[in-house]
Amino acid sequence: MQQLKDYTGTVYGGLGQLLYVYAQAKNLEISDKLQRVQNLERFEFQVWRELLDEINAQVHSSALGLEIAEYIQPKHLGVIAYITQSCDTLGEAITRYYDFHRLIYDGGPLKVEAQGDLLSIRWEVLPVDLTTQITDEIALAILVQFLRLYIQREYIQIEGVNFIQPAPKNIRIYQDFFNAPIKFSQAKVELLFSLNFFSAPCKNPDSTLQQIMQQQAQELLAKLPNSTQIDERLQHSILKGLQKNNYQIETIATQLQMSVRQLQRHLQQQETTYQERVQEIRQLLAKQYLQDPHLSLHEIAILLSYSEQSAFQRAFKLWSGLTPRQWRNSQLKNAKKPILITKL
Template structure:
């Protein structure tokens, strides 16, 4: 069992950018502490709490966490945004969120349990010095915004939201944001969803991943003397497969409604192999991901379906003659 007495987690650097965007939108004073986290991959949860307290002292919002969450964009969520935009259903998206939630918001152990016809998503209680109503509500609000960004809105049905803090004077704000019954002074910070919601379809990718997929598919097709619709579907299937760590040739051939032998023969006619095509796509994706300063090399390795960061680094060195760190540093110098 995870001991939380001395627990000190971290949050993704993109959340620091989210606070900066909110502060600018509200014409708030931007502290040196907030400026200092803008180019960091991660920063301590204690600093996250302090930054929220600083902002709250300026705005005195009755539901600051909900207000900030309204400004979240996929780029603020990092790897989760990349991965989720390739998911087909809410169940798959939440599974990926559970797998990688600590890479975004490591403020406490996340638990997901089925209770009769409902699914409970909750955080374990942290020490008093690390948790407040604001940190709790922004954790739930970010999760709900995450769902609303990627799931078709008519399917978003929340059964209940629970907070451990006492009820504030104005609870209507919470009811309007979550569109669900709200309970305060509860044992856990918790979101209850109907189990049937897990089969709800995700939206078609319409942001970062979609742009990358389209751009990279076109670049790859331009390299082919006789690119076809089949080639375009192949690129997109591999791109999505890499996000899900499910890109084996058998899976991709099934998605393309052809046999493995037919796919291999098609690639052979282009003087290439399936593995070479996967590596081409990995290389192009890697250069895109490395341009996101908040994606760590470990996270990029996950996105490219490498079992270890070292395997990604070796592959990238073969592709470019540089390590990922060197390549990223060179790109940064070019943009100055």
């Protein structure tokens, strides 16, 4: 295992776009370095830190990380945004964030554990040449904004926020942003929540992903010879199940309040099977995701519940005769029409 002292890490390219959005909103000079990262899937953590320092040199903010985090949108979070929008509770969302956090922010190993009646979410301390107050605060602020995007605001109650750096002159801005007690010069960079917070509901009914899933389900239904209410519910259940990597026929049949045999019989009447239906949905989703240039092939494989990227690539070539990369490149050369999935 790589030792922490040798750790450099990377960040998701969407965070570079977040900095660009912030710089434009503040009418800042866009440096060549910031321009170069706009089309990258990932870039070095060292570059991330340098970009933050460049921006701070222009704005001289007492809490730059908090200001930047205010501009975050789901598209800046990549695969985590897609997965989380299918979660039902905060506990499930935090679990998915923990599973995939390094796909978005690889600034340090994330730890999630119970401390008495509190839940601690923290990052391991990095060498001093890799971390600053800005990198620490933006890591926490992005996570908090992530929660605010997907959790009903009235359920978000932070019990405490800890930083390892000395206290700045103005700590009121931190208290206002986190709405929680703030401590500096602590041993860890940490957020503290009540364990009861784990059951807080996500904003599923209003999420953009639900609208996308609705359209995807309708596209699939239009291809079926005899669409029924069962078929529509089946599409939604499989779409959501793939997001959670929990799409086995037993699970889906239970959600439909049917036995496995009843579901299989229904599909048999339509001259198809459950596995064929799953593959149809995977194919549709794959083409949607491939049109988002900010999602890597590895991330798309995760979204489609493939255990390995190579399995996704083999399946896609069977569907289309092209590799995922070839299909994506061919789409980029075609008409510049708006892409639904990038509206996230």
